[in-house]
Amino acid sequence: MSFYGLVDGSDASLRTYLNALSGVDQIGADARASMLATRSIKTASKRWAIDMAISMVDLTTLEGADTPGKVQALCTKAVRPDPTDSTVPSVGAVCVYNDMVGVARKHLDLIGGSHVGVAAVSTAFPSGRASMPVKIQDTADALNAGASEIDMVIDRGAFLSGDYITVFNEIVQIRELCGDRAHLKVIFETGELVTYDNVRKASFLAMAAGADFIKTSTGKVAPAATAPVVLVMLEAVRDFYSMTQTRIGVKPAGGIRNTKDAIKQLVLVNETAGPAWLTPSLFRIGASALLNDLLMQRMKMDNGYYASPAYVTID
Amino acid sequence: MKFDYAPAPESRSIVSIKPKYGHFIDGKFVAGRKHFPAINPATEEILSQIALAGVAEVDAAVKAARKAYTITWSKMSGRERGKYLFRIARIMQERSREFAVLETLDNGKPIRESRDVDIPLAAAHFFYHAGWADKLEYAGLGTSTKPHGVAGQIIPWNFPLLMLAWKVAPALATGNTVVLKPAENTSLTALLFAEVCQQAELPAGVVNIVTGNGSTGALIVNHPGIDKIAFTGSTEVGKIIARAVAPTQKSVTLELGGKAANIIFEDAAIDEAIEGIVNGVFFNQGHVCCAGSRLILQESVADEVIEKLKRRMGLIRVGDPMDKNTDLGAINSKEQLLKIRELSATGDTEGAQRWSAPCDLPKKGFWFAPTIFTGVTQAHRIAREEIFGPVLSVLTFRTPQEAIDKANNTPFGLSAGIWSEKGSRILWASQQLRAGVIWSNTFNKFDPTSPFGGYKESGWGREGGRHGLSAYLKGVGHE
């Protein structure tokens, strides 16, 4: 693998590459994110943003209590979020554990949702604490069951101990396994990496290793997709594009629960990575409750009065 | 489709602007004799007619201030005085949206800045100084607890209400009474502040506001009934004031011009540095005495920074100041616009390379696109003179000492910026820079507790904090 010519696969070259990154000043990044949060998105642009956000949702269920019935209901919602309004777009993908991938894929295809992807969380999600053979098997199972997107977690323990090459090699191996079958999203669990310097470093590490997307969080650890973390990752994909002419996607996940939050994410994308990233193929939002709030806001904009949860389906 | 932001204008219905204003003297509004228009610089709409104070009005204001000083204010305990300031702070907070909208209409600055910066900081200044009023014996080395008497205060148009707060709050806290003149172009929020004084039941004559132009300012400076002058504005006028008061016993503080260097070292956090550069020189249309108008880049990162800066400048939203999404509003006046144009034209003729962010400027009003000049040297006029507009001059350096030498190579000394991730280098540079405010890994931050003011030709004295307070107290042991 060429790794964009940025590293040669050795520990030394990886360190050199990562050490050349500039730091991130936390207060400055926080300030930029909160300034962008003051953008006021109204009327036609808000309506456009809501539909864009719906199409970017990775509609997620990642619970021990997940059943085929639950997943099938999720798939139905994913394809036609509002059964009374066919102008509402489908979401980007459903995101499930790997044992539910087959159920999801089959049901989506059955209800005319073949355009909706199935993302499988992988590599001993959410902790990432398993041997490499187990992680590979985990991913292979999902791929074999029809996953079109793999959301792998990195080994945060290895990252925090400075063992970057291990993290890098794991991503490389999963990337090879995915081949042409699936897009690879690499989850950092930014709440465990803690510093923005680490987020920037993890972003560049994952991108060089072959990630198609970089993703903030598992949804199991707080804080998750905070605005400044997403900002730092969007700056990373923007800078990586300058270096390689390759656009890597970004997926915030966890904590984005309402329309206002979602629109703030789109503003971050628009004014950081740029408009080219305003597409489901380069920006996804991992969420569950968000979708209904987007639908209620959409109804309000169409009807002119505030909606009630009674008018949107709970699953 | 692009993600265009639909217009999101703040409502102006919250303010009611009178067709004509008078002066605020001895607790009452007094009709003016001559008037001049208040113009919204974003639309050229005439907002109101502002009174021009002459000898009689300035004299009446000084007399009212003297009477209030002698009879009421100097006799009142600090504890009671402070309560009036607390009241003022609270009323300003209550009416903050009204102030913000009025400020934006009158000044041309984006509503986001008047709402999030000017007005909250102005209220905070009153709140901070209120607490000083009964603690003057702890105000520091070399000061007494005695006020000067009547303070004549002349403020600029770039932060109208905030500069009023910087002046009035410490003056009142220390027991002085005030004759204040807002800038000719931006009187409206000061006149609204007069209403706040009335609502706060501030004793008549403690704050007097006379509106007018430079001639009114000169009357205040030269009035024998004034004990202390506080001025914020250009270095040129500051020198005139310094000469005018030279033969008198008047105490003077001056907050004047600047040509701040913003130094980017190669190990800086580049993305945050870019934000700092943008905030440094495009905040408030660059109408900031402490603006980081000279960008001094380490050569090894110069290309990267300039490329990223241009991209970021392309995202600056220029236009209707009342739109909540506007980043850069209108230039405050036609005169200022002409000055900016004239000085930036010398950048072209002296061989620097101009680049302006592509943006559609409104047809009416006074506008100037965010602009940088690269290839600038110390000898260029745009590297030496204060432009007071959204224009950045870019210079480069090779070694830290060279950066410092370039930064200090100016008669000004108000502020400077340093961007580096290396602690020892930041502390070294902050010691070497000859400026009163050093922002390291940040820029254009203000706080009532933080002294602000310049070295050299950037002024006399400080505003804010204990050091600012002492300027309103008589010195011990010297005139």
Add this chain to the structure above:
Amino acid sequence: MSNRIDVKKTYKLYINGAFPRSESGRTYEIKDAKGVFIANPCLASRKDLKDAVVAARAAQPGWNKASAYNKGQILYRIAEMLEGRRTQFVQEIVSVTGITKVKAEKEVTESVDRIVWYAGWSDKLSSLSGALNPVAGPYYNFTVPESMGVIAAIAPESPSLLGLIDAIAPVIVGGNTVIVLASTKAPLSAMSFAEVVATSDVPAGVINILTGKKDEIAPWMASHMDIDGLDISGLGAKSHGAVRSAGAENLKRIYSFNSADPSRILAFLEHKTVWHPIGL
């Protein structure tokens, strides 16, 4: 009384650690209280002032950089040297001013003690006039006093030694360098004080002492663009307005004092405020 002929001292200027004559060649005559000739001190010229400013400017960064402890010790050393030459100073003061020996002794004693007092300020200034400011945000924000640069001072006519100390010590203790114009009528103790300074570990150029006419030199001091501050305590009040006006050209900080207290030191310090974010 012996028949020995005194070896009289030639009183010269003190610039950059050396004792030059005025480049102008000018001198003026001073006499004792009874009108008997004493000496021909130099009548400093504008060029002498310029040379002193150049020396003071060159010396300032190094002096400023010296630790507060070191500056304090050097000032204390001046006091030590002065203490050792008390007799000479008393004699000079008596001969020029005609005051009693008791009064002169008192002045010299107070001069020594006052230098010691100023010396002790060197490492207390930052603590007492600096501040850590609790700004409303995630920033570390502090204010520190810093030297202003090159300060000129006009010493009062009397007391000629103690007044000179008040013109010099508070200025240099904060890291400034100084050019002081001595008492015109009683310059002997100033020029002898230069000898004290020269033997006190004070780096060349930190203290420069001129003798001459106040109304001639004060306007030059005021208009010199490379002087940052001016102490006009020793200048007649009627000249203050003109000097302040001339100093406005570079917004020189011009003060006049009537007592020895910390404000005398603070007047020639700038306060610098530094911001830095606090974050991970």
